[in-house]
C-alpha cells in the first residue's frame with residue numbers, strides 16, 4: 116500500500132534528532148561558521164552523549180547509529196519492506212541534522228563517509244578494528260578519500276598508487292577536498308595497483324593517522340560549510356600493511372571479474388546520495404522555516420509584499436516536499452533491496468539544485484536585512500556544495516539518463 | 528538606426544577600465560579580507576575618473592551618458608564587483624545629483640560634490656515596519672528617526688541623501704552631513720555581513736530623533752517624487768551594468784577552465800552538459816547586457832519609457848547574475864566551492880548584489896503597475 120506515515124520508531128528518531136538540531140546545533144551554528152570550526156568542547160560533549168554520524172547506516176554494534184543516533188527497532192517476523200527500514204530512517208535523521216546545521220552535521224564524530232566501505236567490504240576483523248573505535252571517551256572520525264586534483268567526477272582516473280611490497284603496500288599520491296581528513300583516526304584511501312588495468316586496478320585501503328608518510332598538508336577555505344574540515348592529504352612512500360587492504364587480498368582475488376576498489380567506491384554512493392539529498396532538503400527546510408517565521412513576524416498582513424510572500428512560500432513548500440519524497444523513494448528502494456542508482460541520482464540532483472533556489476528565494480523575502488546576521492545567508496553559502504560533492508549535478512543527470520536509455524541498450 | 532557599436536571614445540575608456548580591472552581582480556581577495564578596497568586601487572580609480580562618471584559637471588563630474596557608463600562599469604566589474612562597489616564617492620547618490628537640475632534643484636549640485644555619500648532610499652519598494660524611517664514635523668522644524676535596511680556605502684559616508692516620507696505621507700529628500708570633525712548625526716550599524724560585497728561599505732543607518740533644519744529637506748512632494756523616480760532609474764541601470772560585468776567574468780572564467788580541465792579522457796567542455804551550460808551563461812549575460820544598454824539609451828535620450836525599461840533591466844540582471852555566477856561555481860566542481868578560485872566570491876557577491884538592490888519581483892510588480900496604470904510611478 117502506498118503510504119507516507121513514519122513508523123513510531125522513525126517518528127521518535129525524527130523528533131529526537133530535531134530536538135538535538137534545534138537545541139544543540141543551532142545555538143553554535145553562526146559561531147562555528149565564523150570560527151571556521153566546531154568548538155572542541157561541543158564535540159566532546161555530544162560524543163559523550165553518544166551522538167555520532169554514520170552515513171549509510173547499518174552500523175549496529177559499533178556503538179554508532181544511523182544518521183545521528185541509533186533507534187533501530189526491527190520487528191523480526193514481518194515482511195522485508197517493514198523489517199528493514201535503515202535507509203528510510205537514515206534519511207529522515209539526516210534531514211534533521213541538515214536542518215540543524217549542515218557543516219556541524221558533517222563534523223559530528225563517527226566514521227562518516229568512511230563507514231559504508233568498511234561496513235560493506237571490510238573483513239569481520241577490519242570492521243571490528245576500525246568501527247569499534249568510536250567510543251565515548253573521546254570524539255573520533257573516519258574519512259573517505261577518493262578525490263584527487265585530476266580525478267573528481269572521473270574517479271576512475273585516480274593516480275594515487277599502491278605498490279605491492281613484502282607485507283603490504285606503499286602508497287604515493289595526493290587527495291583533495293577530504294571531509295574530516297585532517298582529524299580522522301583513519302581514512303579509506305582509494306589507490307591503483309596498476310593504472311593500465313583501469314578500474315580493476317583500484318583498491319581501497321584504510322590508512323591510520325600517524326602512519327609514516329601520511330600527512331594532512333592543508334585545509335581548504337570555502338564559500339560555505341566553513342565549520343566542516345576539508346583537507347588535502349599527501350602520501351609519500353606511505354607503507355600500509357596487508358591487513359589494511361579493505362576486504363583483504365582474497366576479496367579481490369575471489370572475484371574473477373574483480374569487484375574492484377572502483378565498485379567499492381561506487382556502491383558507497385548509492386547509499387550516501389540519498390543521505391546528501393536529505394541533508395540538502397533539511398537545509399532548504401531550515402531556510403524556509405526561518406523565513407516563514409520572519410514573514411509572519413515582520414511582514415505587513417496585506418498588500419503587495421504580503422501577496423508576494425504567499426506565492427513564494429507556497430512554491431518553496433512544494434519544491435521541498437517534492438525533494439523529500441524523491442529521497443524517501445530512493446531510500447525505500449535500497450531498503451527493499453532493489454537497485455536504486457537512478458532514484459539516488461534523481462533525488463540528489465533535484466534536492467541539491469533546488470535547495471539552493473529555495474535559499475535564494477528566502478533571501479529575496481528577507482530583503483536586504485537578510486544579508487546581516489541571519490542564518491539563511493549561511494545556509495545559502497553552505498548548500499551550493501550539495502550540488503557538487505558525492506557526484507555533481509551533471510553526473511547525476513548522466514546516471515539518470517543512462518538508466519533511462521538502458522532499456523534501449525543504448526550506452527550514453 | 529540599430530547599432531551595437533560603441534563610440535571610439537567609449538572604446539578607449541572601456542580599454543582603460545579593462546586594464547584597471549586586471550589589477551582589481553588581482554587584489555580582490557586581499558581587499559575582501561581587509562573589508563575595503565586598497566588605497567592604491569581607490570587612488571587610481573579617482574585619478575582615472577571612475578568615481579565621478581555619473582556626477583554632473585557642475586559638481587566636477589564627467590557627466591557621461593548612461594550608455595558609456597554602462598560599458599565602463601561592466602569593464603571594471605569584470606575585475607571584481609565587490610571592489611568596484613566599494614569605490615569612494617557619492618555611491619548611488621551620484622544619480623540624485625545628476626538628476627537634480629532636471630528636477631528643478633539646480634543650486635543643489637554645486638556645493639555637493641564627490642563627497643563619500645550614501646543614498647538611503649526608504650521609499651523604494653515596500654519597507655518592513657522595522658526598517659522604516661520617519662520624517663516628523665515638530666515645532667516648525669523636522670525630525671528624522673528610524674532604522675534603514677543595510678545599504679551600500681553607508682559605512683564610508685560623510686553625507687546621506689535620505690528618501691523618506693513625512694508625517695503626511697509626502698515623499699521628501701533630506702540631506703544630512705557629518706560635522707567638520709567627522710561626527711555624524713546618524714549611527715552606523717555594520718552588522719554581521721558574511722555573504723558578499725564585503726568591501727562595499729554595507730551598513731544600516733540608525734537615526735534617533737535627529738533635528739533636521741528646513742534647508743536640509745531639499746525636496747518634498749511631487750518634485751521629490753519625480754526626482755526620485757528619475758534617479759532610481761539611473762541607479763537601476765548602473766547597478767545592472769555592474770552585474771553584467773560580474774556575469775561576464777564568470778562566463779569567461781568558466782569557459783577558460785572547462786576548456787582546460789580534463790575528465791574521462793577529454794576536456795570537460797566536450798561534454799554538452801558543460802558546454803551547453805557555458806552557452807546558457809553567455810546567452811543570459813548578453814541578454815542582460817542588451818536590456819541594460821536599451822534602458823540606458825532610452826534614458827540618455829530622455830525617453831520616458833526608460834524608467835520602465837530600467838526596471839526590467841534591473842529585474843533581469845538580478846536573476847541572470849545569480850544564474851550565471853552560481854553556474855560559474857558549478858562548472859568548476861569542488862574547485863568552484865573553495866577560495867583558491869575567484870568564482871565562489873563572484874557567486875557570493877552576486878547574491879549580495881541581488882539582495883541589496885531590491886526584490887526582483889518588486890521591480891516586476893512596479894513595472895506591471897505602471898503598465899496597467901495602478902499606483903506605481905508612471906513612466
Ligand SMILES: Cc1cc2nc3c(=O)[nH]c(=O)nc-3n(C[C@H](O)[C@H](O)[C@H](O)COP(=O)(O)OP(=O)(O)OC[C@H]3O[C@@H](n4cnc5c(N)ncnc54)[C@H](O)[C@@H]3O)c2cc1C
Nearest residue numbers: 261262267268292294504505507509798800857858860861
Ligand atoms: C566541501 C567539499 C567536501 C568534499 N568531501 C569529499 C570527501 O570527503 N571525499 C572525497 O573523496 N571527495 C570529497 N569532495 C570532492 C567532491 O566529491 C568533488 O569535488 C566532486 O566529485 C567533483 O569533482 P571535481 O571537483 O574534480 O570536479 P570536476 O570533475 O572537474 O567537474 C568540473 C565540472 O565538469 C562537470 N563534468 C565532469 N564530467 C562531466 C561529464 N561527463 N558530463 C557532464 N559534465 C561533467 C562537472 O559536473 C563539473 O561541473 C568534497 C568536495 C567539497 C567541495
